[in-house]
Amino acid sequence: MKSSTYLAGVLGALASLQSAVTLPVIFQAETEQxxxxxxxxxxxxxxxxxxxxxxxxxxxxxxxxxxxxxxxPEQDKNSIILMKTVLASEKPDYVSTSFDASVLNGDLVTGENTYRENSTLLIDQIVAPLNQARVPFSSTHGNHDNQVNITHLEEIEREQKIAPLSYTRTAPAGVGGTEGPGNYWVPVYRHFWDRAPILILWFFDSRGGVSTNPNSTVLPDWVDSSVAGWIKSESKAMELAWGPADTRGALAFVHIPPHAVQSLQTNLDSTKNPGLNADKLGGGSVQASNDPSTLGNDGPFWDALTANVKNLHAIISGHDHGNEWCAREPAKDVVFCFNKHSGYGGYGEPEWGYGVRNIVFRSPDPKKGVDTWIRLQGGETRARVTLDDTYGRK
Structure with a gap:
């Protein structure tokens, strides 16, 4: 009994240390290179x-x-209630906003409706439940976050200022194209003292919307081609620092779905691809689809992501509020999943419900499958699948 009590105390102390500090300075100095x-x-x-x-x-x-x-304002209050309810009951490690987490996957704000002079203060309301729960998180940004009264960069800078556990950052200069700064990655480790991470969370900026007043112009609605070279260079740097890419897992988030997933909708099976399928994919619902002349402009990003990021469990998007399904894209042999519409703002139908997508890694082994499902505000769950090598194959 005494030894088990001692072991519990040691583990508790290590867990407290993990949640309270970064790597010791000496350890950082020894491994920095x-x-x-x-x-x-x-x-x-x-x-x-x-x-x-x-x-x-x-x-x-x-x-x-x-x-x-x-x-x-009532819609926003309802959205905050949903966030607090989910955070309290799900206890996430990382929310892509404890040491699990969360994610905010785009269209945080409806920037065409709010006021220019105080639009970034909406970010304060959005991240408040995450700050209160002390949940680390990251954000992507969508077409409604680039509008006459707000930009992606302004939202990112505000989030960084007021959310100590935000891991959102911007890409290097020259990466992301016009109004697309939110391209970055976040490492996740097996143990906090490990030299190399076991999982990489990738976040991409699909832009869209319009530029701010007074001279608003329509913005491209795809991940800029400059991101393709950045994916390659970052992947190479990771290999040099940590070894072969296939020793790590990966998960990718982008608000507007890649154009290649549009064709998946025609062959969905409600048993293999469970979940709401109420939004028909077409013009504006996937990247580079608003204008026929832009078709294929997200190709460099799509090709670079699927070629360079190994053990990619899934690419996850929002944007189309009525869809919840996952499916395998056969040409690149990668899995794509929709999120769940979480906010009471934005279009939708009451019967669709409001909720989140849960993603659970049962093992740090990058070859193992990942469980995912839709969780509604009231606690109901649906569309549960395991994303592994067999998922979505005939």
């Missing part, structure tokens, strides 16, 4: 001691609609 660390002053994200890691994905919150009346 051998590793990449974009977050030297933040706690490392790690798998739990039992070998699991959980993500909760909020998508399409659409804060700030009709701020001059009652309807818009």
């Amino acid at each position: 051998h590793t990449l660390d974009p977050y030297p002053h933040k706690p490392r994200l790690t798998f739990k001691w039992d070998g699991t890691f959980k993500l909760v994905v909020f998508s399409d919150l659409h804060f700030g609609e009709k701020p001059e009346g009652v309807w818009g």
Whole structure:
């Protein structure tokens, strides 16, 4: 009994240390030349001691609609209630917003409806539940986050200022194209003292929307081709620092779905691809589809992602509020999943419900499958699948 009590105390002390500090200075100095660390002053994200890691994905919150009346603010209050309810019950490790987490996957704000002078203050409301729960998180940004009253960069800078556990950052200069700064990756480690991560979370900026007033112009709605070269160079740097890419797993988030997934909808099977399928994919619902002349402009990104990022468990998008399904894209042999519409703002139907996508790694082994499902605000679950080598194959 005494030894088990001692062991429990040691494990508890290590867990407290993990959640409270970054790597010791001496350890950082000894390994600095051998590793990449974009977050030297933040706690490392790690798998739990039992070998699991959980993500909760909020998508399409659409804060700030009709701020001059009652309807818009009430929608935002309902969205905050949903976030608090989910965070309290799901206890995520990392939310792509404890040491599990979360993700905010685009369209945080409806930037055409809010006011220019205080639009970034909506970010304060959105991240408040995450700050309160002390959940690390990352964000992507969508077409409604680039509008006459807001930009992706402004949202990122505000988030970085007010959310200590935000891991959102911007790409190097020249990467991302016009109004597309949010391309970055976040490492997740098996143990916080490990030299190399076991999982990489990739985040991409699909842009869209319009530029800010007074001279608003339509923005491209695809991940810029400059990101393709960046994916290649970052992947090479990771290999030099940490060894072969196939020793790590990966998960990718982008708000607007890649154009290649549009064809998947015609062959969905409600048993193999469970979940709501209420939004028909077409013009504007996937990247580079608003204008026939732009068809294929997301190709460099799509090709670079699928060719260079190994053990890619899934590419996950929002944007189309009525879809929840996952499917395998056969040409590149990768799995794509939709999120769940989380916000009470934005279009939708009451019967669709509101909720999140849960993603659970049962093992840090990058070859093992990942469980994912839709969780509604009231606790109901649906569309549960395991994303492994057999998923989506005939």
